Amino acid sequence: MYPADYRYTKQHEWVKVDGSVGTIGITHYAQGELGDVVFVEMPKIGTKIKVGASFGTVESVKAVSEIFSPVSGEVTETNPLLADAPEKINSDPHTTAWLIRVKLDDPKEVAALMDAAAYQAYVAAAAEEH
Amino acid sequence: MFGYHGSKFPVTTPAIAQIRKTALNAAHRRLNARMVNFGGWDMPLEYSGILAEHEAVRTRAGLFDVSHMGEIEITGPGAQSLVQWVSCNNAAKLVNGQIQYSGLMTARGTFVDDLLVHKISDTHYMLCVNAGNQFADFDHIVANNKFDAKIENAGPRYSQLAVQGPRALEIMQSLTPVPLDPIRYYYFADGKVSGVDCLIARTGYTGEDGFEIYFAPEYSEKLWNDLMEAGTPLGMIPAGLGARNTLRLEAGMCLYGHEIDETTTPWEAGLAWICKMDKAPFLGGDELDAQRKDGLPRKLVGFEMLDKRIGRDGYPVSVGGQEIGRVTSGGPSPTLKKNIGMAYVPPRLTALGTILEIDVRGQKAAARIVPLPFYKRPH
Numbered sequence: 001m002y003p004a005d006y007r008y009t010k011q012h013e014w015v016k017v018d019g020s021v022g023t024i025g026i027t028h029y030a031q032g033e034l035g036d037v038v039f040v041e042m043p044k045i046g047t048k049i050k051v052g053a054s055f056g057t058v059e060s061v062k063a064v065s066e067i068f069s070p071v072s073g074e075v076t077e078t079n080p081l082l083a084d085a086p087e088k089i090n091s092d093p094h095t096t097a098w099l100i101r102v103k104l105d106d107p108k109e110v111a112a113l114m115d116a117a118a119y120q121a122y123v124a125a126a127a128e129e130h
Numbered sequence: 131m132f133g134y135h136g137s138k139f140p141v142t143t144p145a146i147a148q149i150r151k152t153a154l155n156a157a158h159r160r161l162n163a164r165m166v167n168f169g170g171w172d173m174p175l176e177y178s179g180i181l182a183e184h185e186a187v188r189t190r191a192g193l194f195d196v197s198h199m200g201e202i203e204i205t206g207p208g209a210q211s212l213v214q215w216v217s218c219n220n221a222a223k224l225v226n227g228q229i230q231y232s233g234l235m236t237a238r239g240t241f242v243d244d245l246l247v248h249k250i251s252d253t254h255y256m257l258c259v260n261a262g263n264q265f266a267d268f269d270h271i272v273a274n275n276k277f278d279a280k281i282e283n284a285g286p287r288y289s290q291l292a293v294q295g296p297r298a299l300e301i302m303q304s305l306t307p308v309p310l311d312p313i314r315y316y317y318f319a320d321g322k323v324s325g326v327d328c329l330i331a332r333t334g335y336t337g338e339d340g341f342e343i344y345f346a347p348e349y350s351e352k353l354w355n356d357l358m359e360a361g362t363p364l365g366m367i368p369a370g371l372g373a374r375n376t377l378r379l380e381a382g383m384c385l386y387g388h389e390i391d392e393t394t395t396p397w398e399a400g401l402a403w404i405c406k407m408d409k410a411p412f413l414g415g416d417e418l419d420a421q422r423k424d425g426l427p428r429k430l431v432g433f434e435m436l437d438k439r440i441g442r443d444g445y446p447v448s449v450g451g452q453e454i455g456r457v458t459s460g461g462p463s464p465t466l467k468k469n470i471g472m473a474y475v476p477p478r479l480t481a482l483g484t485i486l487e488i489d490v491r492g493q494k495a496a497a498r499i500v501p502l503p504f505y506k507r508p509h
Contacts, residue, residue: 036180057491
């Protein structure tokens, strides 16, 4: 379910690191909690984002949620697919429905985040509380 | 994620210590429904997803458990006088078997609740009221019972299911010998559905044709299962409170705690049609008469957003940089593929086409006032 080579936040974002580039999205658990996604508000290319700070919002039919960055860096790409097909976040949250790509300030920053096993345990505990 | 702004989902009262469950709670959980606390009740928010459920109701049918709704029975020789005194619509105009949308009024002419008045006879009325208000409604009616009517909080004696959508009639008809087509909108009949005694009402909160049936709670699972068996081949799916909210918003229907509450009058809410000043005196009537003559402080309007942003419940509304009101309900319209909402604004700013600025989390987004309802069924 949760790709082994990604890192995860407690706010249910993921980041995949390739060299100095981080790709960021929201997790399967997050899309399930939100329900049908209808709109994504993205940062502009070139925006500097900070770990833990909000860089955009995801709107579903019932709610709006901020997206908090798992890393610090500069936005180099936003996913063009999501402008016309935001519902892809519900079907493919870990692959085609990535949100942004970032030039990382420090690729080692992700070491502080959860790995897939830890995140899996974390969402299992959250689901228990429901 | 999950740094929510505004309200997540309309919850009409704060969580209470003991969350209440309908007789179908286990069935919802077996269906893997996402559950939510609504007015103190543990209710299904969605099953397959709000958009899919919304579309099913608009094009085929949806089945809703609305057993959280309250029922209050008023009986005895004083029944009609009491209903007339506490509500703003004219219950004396009802014939047996007819239903009326009305408002339960405070002495100030504001809403204790909105409700459906079912006339069983001159001496027997059944009121269907909002889940979160049912105890306050009961206390309010008891406190104003100067007619010696008998008042019963009958909620525990009833479950309620709503079958809504263009295929609802066909689905229901396959389970009952009662001819359903002759039951007109806002009328009801008594009869068996799948062998179970029901009050079968042609009402709903979705803007579609459909039925709401009231019956003894022990038959809840049987009726749910039999309706699903009859409806599944025609495309009916279970639908939750999420779709119920988007459907009623498109239909321009008020939700207690959002468009109406103890501070709003029927005039302000666009509900003049349920406020009959020519009937016998009623609670709050003098104040309503005065407000009508003195002018209204605000009126409810419908709006659509001019870009992709969404004006949600509680967001401030401005014109010319000055805050003039708040969004009462707002969100995506799955049918119209627009973002819509309702808001209170001063009467001088209610003209169709007026541009409103909605404060979407610190940024101004333009919206235009449009007619209500947003959606009317084509048939």
